[in-house]
């Protein structure tokens with residue numbers, strides 16, 4: 001079973017998780033649809049901004065020419081007689097116009113050719129034009145009006161007209177009417193295309209870009225193409241493959257088109273990117289939240305388990321203390337009152353009292369040690385010791401119990417091996433004791449324990465093997481956790497505190513070593529403590545002021561046997 005599946009074995013946690021997770025999932029789904037909608041809206045909005053921008057540019061161009069032309073070309077109709085036409089110079093002189101090549105007036109006369117006069121700003125007078133492109137353009141532009149004059153056609157109200165047949169000499173005309181609404185002439189201006197392209201367009205575009213775009217979109221590119229599609233103006237080299245919006249000019253230069261490309265991304269790309277970004281952000285937040293929820297639930301599960309284990313611990317320990325104490329009291333009383341006389345019974349009860357007292361001492365020692373470890377106050381006093389001797393000493397304290405319970409102990413040790421290590425005798429002795437105690441407790445019907453101590457390269461390995469109930473594979477890591485007891489099978493028959501192995505683990509780690517287990521349910525377990533050998537780390541020990549050499553064990557030294 002996977003860890004997660006195990007975590008949710010309790011239904012309550014499942015419900016808790018689903019209650020927190022389902023709203024989160026719903027929020028994410030809603031967020032998805034909302035962002036999809038937002039994506040479409042923002043795409044449309046972005047396009048609208050680009051279109052509005054183009055409209056603003058063309059409107060500015062209209063205002064740059066329209067009102068100026070109205071003012072400048074407002075020549076009194078009284079001037080349009082043969083003698084008075086030159087007086088039009090006074091009107092032109094007053095007005096300051098930019099972007100105009102020529103200001104002119106044309107008087108139509110039914111019985112003669114009429115008169116064309118160009119304003120000369122240097123002499124501030126009206127002069128007949130020399131043959132030129134401008135003069136020809138004026139003649140062409142005036143032809144329809146001349147025709148109207150010839151035919152005596154009346155028109156309602158004069159309005160500015162734009163004549164763009166010659167693209168290099170575009171003309172704005174103001175038809176002049178007499179009191180009978182007949183066209184008697186025109187006042188006009190020939191526009192300077194270069195000024196439009198080089199001054200008016202750049203200035204207008206430059207002024208409007210900051211008003212429409214900011215941040216991401218300041219990279220917009222504006223370009224203008226003429227009637228033949230030739231590029232006439234661009235804020236940056238334009239890219240042929242992309243134009244987000246485009247439109248013609250509205251008053252003059254109506255055959256030119258202005259286009260705009262928004263930022264580095266098209267509105268579609270922008271909308272898609274922002275959708276992806278927002279959705280990604282939401283998903284990330286969702287994942288983080290799920291993770292936090294999961295961690296919170298796991299912590300809750302762990303806390304629940306820990307508190308359950310603690311209460312088990314309290315009841316187990318009370319039992320462990322109470323039962324032997326009761327027996328000790330009864331046997332003590334019997335001995336004290338002299339009710340037991342037979343020497344073998346006295347010896348038996350005495351032995352029992354001794355063994356049980358040892359067990360109690362060991363249990364209390366475990367509890368005190370555990371408290372110190374938990375509080376971070378456990379200290380170790382190291383000295384060089386022969387691990388074999390230490391193991392013998394521990395086995396010795398077990399002799400009686402093993403004998404009583406009918407265990408056969410084998411102790412294997414290769415002769416002549418240097419088993420010295422830098423250890424805290426008491427702590428390591430207690431670790432050995434805990435392993436042996438477990439071997440006895442969890443042997444079930446089996447009555448055999450093998451103990452060995454030997455060198456493995458730079459390490460000394462002490463193993464305790466039993467042939468008892470064994471430990472399921474998925475429990476083998478957890479048994480070193482404090483309070484943890486395997487919750488299945490024959491373990492229930494054995495009372496315990498759940499502290500022994502966690503202390504062994506701590507002691508081994510404090511010695512720079514580790515404890516491992518190999519076990520198979522029903523076939524027994526082998527616990528091994530691996531410690532660095534003294535001769536593998538001489539520098540450290542010398543520093544600690546210990547002797548650098550101690551003679552190795554004498555060959556063939558025996559282990560105590562039961």
Ligand code: ADP
Nearest residue numbers: 438442470479485486491496497498499500501
């Ligand atoms: P306890 O006081 O319960 O023995 P320990 O920390 O010593 O506490 O051991 C933790 C658990 O590991 C035990 O409750 C038992 O389930 C399991 N265990 C330890 N040693 C053995 C062993 N030799 N054989 C089978 N199970 C063992």
